[in-house]
Amino acid sequence: MIHTVLIGLGVLIAILTVVAALGLLPSLRIVPDDTHFDFTRFRRISFPISAALSIVAITLFFTHGLNLGIDFKGGTLLEVKARSGTADIAAMRTTLDALGLGEVQLQQFGGPENVLIRVAEQPGGDAAQQAALQKLRGALGDSVDIQRTEVLGPRVAGELLAYGMLGLMLAIVAILIYLWFRFEWQFALGAMIANVHDIVLTIGFMSISQVDFDLTSIAALLTILGYSLNDTVVIYDRIREMLRRYKKMPMPQLLNESINSTLSRSIITHFTVTLALLALLLFGGHAIHSFTAVMMFGVVLVGTYTSIFIAAPILIYLGVGEHREDAPDTATPAKKSKA
Amino acid sequence: MLYFTRWKALGIILTALIVCLCAVPNFFPEAQVKTWPAWAQRRLVLGLDLQGGSYLLLEVDSAYVKKERLDQIRDDVRRTLRDAKIGFTGGVTVRNDAVEVRITKETDAQVALAKLRELSQPLGGLMGSSGQRDLEVADASGGVIRLSIPQAAMLDRMRKTIEQSIQIVERRVNELGTVEPVIQRQGNDRILVQVPGLQDPTRLKELLGKTAKMEFRMVDTSVPPDQAQAGRLPPESELLMSASPPPTPYVVKKQVLVAGGDLTDAQASFDQRTGEPVVSFKFNTSGARKFSQATQENVGLPFAIVLDNKVISAPVIREPITGGQGQISGNFTVQSANDLAILLRAGALPAPLTVVEERTVGPGLGQDSIEKGELAAYVGSILVIVFMLLTYRLFGVFANIAVAINVAMIFGLLSLLNATLTLPGIAGIVLTVGIAVDSNVLIYERIREELRGGRNAISAIDAGFKRALATILDSNITTFIAAAVLFYIGTGPVRGFAVTLGIGIITTVFTAFTLTRLIVAWWVRWKRPQSVPI
Numbered sequence: 107m108i109h110t111v112l113i114g115l116g117v118l119i120a121i122l123t124v125v126a127a128l129g130l131l132p133s134l135r136i137v138p139d140d141t142h143f144d145f146t147r148f149r150r151i152s153f154p155i156s157a158a159l160s161i162v163a164i165t166l167f168f169t170h171g172l173n174l175g176i177d178f179k180g181g182t183l184l185e186v187k188a189r190s191g192t193a194d195i196a197a198m199r200t201t202l203d204a205l206g207l208g209e210v211q212l213q214q215f216g217g218p219e220n221v222l223i224r225v226a227e228q229p230g231g232d233a234a235q236q237a238a239l240q241k242l243r244g245a246l247g248d249s250v251d252i253q254r255t256e257v258l259g260p261r262v263a264g265e266l267l268a269y270g271m272l273g274l275m276l277a278i279v280a281i282l283i284y285l286w287f288r289f290e291w292q293f294a295l296g297a298m299i300a301n302v303h304d305i306v307l308t309i310g311f312m313s314i315s316q317v318d319f320d321l322t323s324i325a326a327l328l329t330i331l332g333y334s335l336n337d338t339v340v341i342y343d344r345i346r347e348m349l350r351r352y353k354k355m356p357m358p359q360l361l362n363e364s365i366n367s368t369l370s371r372s373i374i375t376h377f378t379v380t381l382a383l384l385a386l387l388l389f390g391g392h393a394i395h396s397f398t399a400v401m402m403f404g405v406v407l408v409g410t411y412t413s414i415f416i417a418a419p420i421l422i423y424l425g426v427g428e429h430r431e432d433a434p435d436t437a438t439p440a441k442k443s444k445a
Numbered sequence: 446m447l448y449f450t451r452w453k454a455l456g457i458i459l460t461a462l463i464v465c466l467c468a469v470p471n472f473f474p475e476a477q478v479k480t481w482p483a484w485a486q487r488r489l490v491l492g493l494d495l496q497g498g499s500y501l502l503l504e505v506d507s508a509y510v511k512k513e514r515l516d517q518i519r520d521d522v523r524r525t526l527r528d529a530k531i532g533f534t535g536g537v538t539v540r541n542d543a544v545e546v547r548i549t550k551e552t553d554a555q556v557a558l559a560k561l562r563e564l565s566q567p568l569g570g571l572m573g574s575s576g577q578r579d580l581e582v583a584d585a586s587g588g589v590i591r592l593s594i595p596q597a598a599m600l601d602r603m604r605k606t607i608e609q610s611i612q613i614v615e616r617r618v619n620e621l622g623t624v625e626p627v628i629q630r631q632g633n634d635r636i637l638v639q640v641p642g643l644q645d646p647t648r649l650k651e652l653l654g655k656t657a658k659m660e661f662r663m664v665d666t667s668v669p670p671d672q673a674q675a676g677r678l679p680p681e682s683e684l685l686m687s688a689s690p691p692p693t694p695y696v697v698k699k700q701v702l703v704a705g706g707d708l709t710d711a712q713a714s715f716d717q718r719t720g721e722p723v724v725s726f727k728f729n730t731s732g733a734r735k736f737s738q739a740t741q742e743n744v745g746l747p748f749a750i751v752l753d754n755k756v757i758s759a760p761v762i763r764e765p766i767t768g769g770q771g772q773i774s775g776n777f778t779v780q781s782a783n784d785l786a787i788l789l790r791a792g793a794l795p796a797p798l799t800v801v802e803e804r805t806v807g808p809g810l811g812q813d814s815i816e817k818g819e820l821a822a823y824v825g826s827i828l829v830i831v832f833m834l835l836t837y838r839l840f841g842v843f844a845n846i847a848v849a850i851n852v853a854m855i856f857g858l859l860s861l862l863n864a865t866l867t868l869p870g871i872a873g874i875v876l877t878v879g880i881a882v883d884s885n886v887l888i889y890e891r892i893r894e895e896l897r898g899g900r901n902a903i904s905a906i907d908a909g910f911k912r913a914l915a916t917i918l919d920s921n922i923t924t925f926i927a928a929a930v931l932f933y934i935g936t937g938p939v940r941g942f943a944v945t946l947g948i949g950i951i952t953t954v955f956t957a958f959t960l961t962r963l964i965v966a967w968w969v970r971w972k973r974p975q976s977v978p979i
Binding site: 108112115116118119122123126127129131133134135136139140185187232233236239240243251252253254255256257258259261262269270272273276277280281284285288321322324325328329331332333335336337339340343344347367368370371374375377378379380381382383384385386388389390391393394397398401 | 494502504644645647650799800801802803804805806807809810813814817818820821822823824825827828829830831832833834835836838839841842845868869871872875876878879880882883886887890893894897912915916919920921922923924925926927928929930931933934935936938939942943946978
């Protein structure tokens with residue numbers, strides 16, 4: 107069934123390609139060519155909003171916390187598939203509760219036959235986790251197929267968490283240094299503030315949605331970081347170019363010009379990335395579900411917003427082109443088109 | 446920007462083609478690829494999350510290693526002082542990670558110190574040039590001499606222990622007959638074991654969880670076990686329990702007749718009389734001599750076969766065993782006899798191993814993940830391709846050709862590096878498709894802008910490429926840094942994601958700088974366009 111659909115879509119693409127090559131397709135423009143939104147003035151709203159959201163996210167992080175996955179918390183996780191076709195969760199719970207392993211979490215996912223079993227870390231070090239796994243395997247017996255197991259001792263989990271956090275910091279610092287080399291320090295700092303803003307909001311999202319925070323979440327965070335920066339750098343590149351070309355254009359106008367002229371690129375690219383992520387979210391299976399969900403939030407919602415409404419306008423506060431506002435403006439956008 | 450010499454164009458196409466061709470071995474069955482020349486055999490490796498298998502992280506017990514070393518030092522100290530006839534009071538004690546001894550006469554203290562200093566060896570043997578030694582002998586006040594292990598010596602010892610352990614682990618894992626297991630050292634005290642296709646690692650863990658220190662010792666018949674349990678244990682003997690239930694105590698002499706290191710072979714077999722599973726073994730020459738001598742001296746007495754301080758069996762020596770061969774019986778099943786034979790053949794671990802991390806994926810789940818990942822990849826690619834066609838028409842076709850070659854090159858490079866493809870890795874490729882078109886979008890939008898600025902078609906295309914490429918480089922390097930960090934900190938599936946993301950960035954930049962430009966350049970030369978249909 108799915109293969110037929112794919113073949114059909116392949117044929118459609120072939121036809122579209124031929125039609126497009128012949129120049130017979132109408133052009134689809136998501137963004138009109140000449141936009142003149144005053145993004146910079148919007149900073150008086152976007153900065154307080156972002157500040158408020160960040161505070162909410164941080165508060166959530168401290169009150170609600172993150173749903174630490176097994177990677178960082180330790181313990182045992184089993185993914186089982188009932189041989190009968192339908193898992194009797196109630197019966198399973200009774201059996202597993204009797205093992206005396208503390209709280210046993212059971213969760214259905216995917217279909218009626220799949221159950222995720224989580225057992226918190228057992229006191230008594232690494233050997234105790236292994237013993238718990240042995241008990242679980244024994245108690246479940248032949249009624250289920252064990253699809254996946256993960257057992258992490260307390261020390262490894264702690265190390266992974268420390269490592270993940272270290273990596274996140276390292277990435278931020280490395281990128282900061284790179285930007286510092288390529289741009290002026292204000293740009294590097296602006297990008298970094300935007301960065302931290304992205305991560306804080308995404309962590310807030312993880313706290314609300316309570317998706318598992320594990321190694322793949324760190325991967326998602328780092329991708330969001332790289333991707334959002336990618337976007338910021340595109341706009342910064344343009345700002346730098348404009349700064350060199352129009353020596354006297356006032357900063358807010360210059361920023362607006364820069365954002366507007368890269369706007370269609372930003373939106374088209376975000377659209378294609380969204381399409382790719384959507385495919386992963388809908389068809390990629392539960393194993394990477396939380397990974398893509400986090401990425402979708404971070405890349406699509408936060409990343410775009412940040413580059414346009416935070417990363418660019420913040421340059422004003424960081425003192426980029428301070429002298430400009432005093433000088434009378436002689437350059438106009440009309441002049442730019444002749445340049 | 447739009448001018449390419451013939452050689453340059455050829456170089457670009459050849460590079461792309463060769464990299465793409467590297468992906469070819471993945472489309473043939475593994476058995477067939479094995480018959481190809483070695484340079485053509487490089488292919489993608491499926492991660493454990495896709496092909497199913499077990500991942501174990503084992504930790505060497507560093508406290509045990511330290512304790513063993515301290516005990517050895519204590520014995521050395523005792524022997525040295527006795528040999529030199531130097532009196533000490535209160536015995537030799539192990540305290541606070543050091544061995545301490547109190548010399549009775551203060552006049553002996555300097556001699557004792559000199560004698561004990563001889564125990565200290567330079568690190569790394571005679572060739573060692575670090576100037577560090579494996580033992581620090583210090584004169585603590587009041588006639589007390591303190592011997593401690595310097596940090597460097599301890600690290601050296603751990604390194605050796607890990608190396609030995611890896612060898613033993615390798616032998617034991619290979620005995621399971623698994624396909625291409627991966628055994629690597631990780632950090633200072635850990636060993637990573639990956640066994641593809643092994644769904645239930647319980648037996649593997651049992652094999653790795655035993656140090657398998659095998660000893661042949663005499664049973665002490667002077668005291669019945671129940672009296673020994675009550676406290677009347679002779680100093681040269683110790684109380685050991687039986688390996689098989691019910692736990693039965695044995696009084697066993699501490700002196701080892703022959704140790705497992707003298708075994709050359711061990712096989713599971715069946716006893717010819719009783720038909721029960723047994724393990725038959727062979728000694729090397731020195732082991733055979735020691736064993737034959739011991740059995741000659743002790744006919745009629747029981748001896749104990751001790752494995753990891755548990756008594757497997759305690760048979761009575763009926764006649765001297767001189768052939769250097771024997772068999773162990775002890776309530777074995779076929780499986781446990783087999784396991785013991787494996788352990789004896791592979792040798793003893795220098796220190797116990799604990800499983801600190803374990804992850805397994807069943808083959809069914811792996812297959813399911815592959816299918817879902819593939820589907821998501823197809824759907825994602827189709828959506829992006831259609832969207833690009835609708836947005837940029839002819840230039841959308843160019844972009845799609847570039848992206849298709851880009852993805853083929855990602856697979857080519859991954860194969861060339863023998864990289865591991867994981868489920869997040871597939872997600873990384875899908876994401877790359879979404880991001881790869883960004884370079885085209887940047888170029889095209891810039892061309893449109895230049896056109897609006899009043900340039901003619903060819904000059905706009907030229908300027909569009911020139912300006913966009915700098916941005917493409919800058920923006921991709923930031924993502925590449927993130928991928929590099931992720932590769933460094935990640936393990937398993939996450940590392941797979943970092944690899945595909947990083948390689949995807951490299952191929953994206955390559956195609957943007959060369960292929961896309963080449964395609965457009967050809968089109969310009971062919972059409973001499975007055976306007977750009979973009």
